[in-house]
Amino acid sequence: MLSKRKINKTKLLKNEKNFRLDKFIEFALFGNNGYYLRKKPIGRKFDFVTSPEISQMFGEIIGVYLLYHWKEKINSKFNLIELGPGNGTLFKDIERTAKILPNFFKNAKIYFIEINKELRKIQEKNLNYFKQSEIRWSKALNFRSKLPSIIYSNEFFDCFPVRQFLNDNNNWFERYVKFNEKENKYYSINKRVISKKILNYLSKYKRQKIYEVSYSRNKYFEQICKHIKKNRGVCILIDYGYNKKIKNFTLQAIYNHKKTSIFENIGQQDISSHVNFNELIEIAKQQKLKIKEFVSQRDFLIKYGILDRKKKLLSKNLNLKKNLLDEEVDRLINVDRMGNLFKCLVVSNL
Numbered sequence: 001m002l003s004k005r006k007i008n009k010t011k012l013l014k015n016e017k018n019f020r021l022d023k024f025i026e027f028a029l030f031g032n033n034g035y036y037l038r039k040k041p042i043g044r045k046f047d048f049v050t051s052p053e054i055s056q057m058f059g060e061i062i063g064v065y066l067l068y069h070w071k072e073k074i075n076s077k078f079n080l081i082e083l084g085p086g087n088g089t090l091f092k093d094i095e096r097t098a099k100i101l102p103n104f105f106k107n108a109k110i111y112f113i114e115i116n117k118e119l120r121k122i123q124e125k126n127l128n129y130f131k132q133s134e135i136r137w138s139k140a141l142n143f144r145s146k147l148p149s150i151i152y153s154n155e156f157f158d159c160f161p162v163r164q165f166l167n168d169n170n171n172w173f174e175r176y177v178k179f180n181e182k183e184n185k186y187y188s189i190n191k192r193v194i195s196k197k198i199l200n201y202l203s204k205y206k207r208q209k210i211y212e213v214s215y216s217r218n219k220y221f222e223q224i225c226k227h228i229k230k231n232r233g234v235c236i237l238i239d240y241g242y243n244k245k246i247k248n249f250t251l252q253a254i255y256n257h258k259k260t261s262i263f264e265n266i267g268q269q270d271i272s273s274h275v276n277f278n279e280l281i282e283i284a285k286q287q288k289l290k291i292k293e294f295v296s297q298r299d300f301l302i303k304y305g306i307l308d309r310k311k312k313l314l315s316k317n318l319n320l321k322k323n324l325l326d327e328e329v330d331r332l333i334n335v336d337r338m339g340n341l342f343k344c345l346v347v348s349n350l
């Protein structure tokens with residue numbers, strides 16, 4: 001049953017003649033009763049499975065990478081910030097890996113940036129060695145500390161709403177959303193762009209037929225880069241995305257592991273889009289940060305030892321089934337599965 005709050009918020013959108021696509025996505029994901037505020041999305045039984053849920057080796061490799069950075073470049077008190085920890089699985093694997101360098105966590109002020117109350121409860125339960133009181137949870141980034149920071153995320157930046165533009169012989173149109181009362185349905189319309197500011201911005205993309213952008217994602221990342229620039233640090237982000245021109249819009253909705261229309265199951269299904277890594281790289285460069293890595297998930301995991309880790313796990317525990325570990329690693333690194341689509345970007349001034 002719909003709650004009163006949901007009805008009000010739904011009416012609010014329906015009463016408007018038409019509204020921007022990113023406003024619709026924001027409403028469906030983060031509005032009252034939005035998907036990310038009320039659903040447990042992650043896991044084999046739920047809507048989608050993420051890399052940390054596929055294999056412990058993913059978190060172990062990230063863990064080793066974080067330990068190395070801290071030891072080599074910081075080696076003192078620091079902020080450890082995970083963006084969107086989901087079920088807390090990645091952190092759990094990092095916690096275990098960090099046993100080889102106990103000073104890492106002794107010096108860490110840990111922050112979880114999490115908007116979803118249900119997921120926060122799961123994260124609290126899933127901690128290995130830490131008490132809840134040792135983790136600082138926050139819904140939004142709130143940079144007060146002047147310590148250097150290690151900020152990391154997996155599948156966080158794909159959650160931000162996007163706007164979509166179409167170029168028809170140098171006439172730009174933007175995708176908007178309308179509500180049809182008779183059919184009780186949302187649908188999309190294209191509105192000619194008349195704002196000079198936007199047209200000016202779009203002129204950079206005049207050779208493209210389409211342009212998809214998430215201003216909120218770019219702004220969020222810019223905040224991170226500015227913080228690092230001021231207080232030192234590193235940001236490691238893994239997400240699905242691209243660094244070449246796209247031929248089709250990447251916005252998608254997933255319900256029970258299946259692709260659907262973004263206008264169905266509102267508030268019940270995940271809506272995400274591929275991250276435009278070129279824009280993030282540009283933002284980092286503007287803040288004078290170094291691009292330490294920009295590689296596919298496959299190259300990152302292989303470079304930092306996932307194949308050796310698999311061998312080690314098999315040799316230490318004879319009960320582990322080789323074909324199961326092979327399948328986990330294949331899913332993460334095979335170029336036809338997650339290996340190429342997912343990319344790893346590391347920006348830093350350390």
Ligand SMILES: C[S@@+](CC[C@H](N)C(=O)[O-])C[C@H]1O[C@@H](n2cnc3c(N)ncnc32)[C@H](O)[C@@H]1O
Binds near residue numbers: 050083119139140
């Ligand atoms: C796709 S899930 C990925 C979860 C986890 N990192 C993993 O790999 O399994 C996205 C996570 O980010 C959180 N999230 C999404 N947008 C957010 C935002 N704007 N602020 C804070 N948390 C957000 C979600 O609630 C969820 O925990």
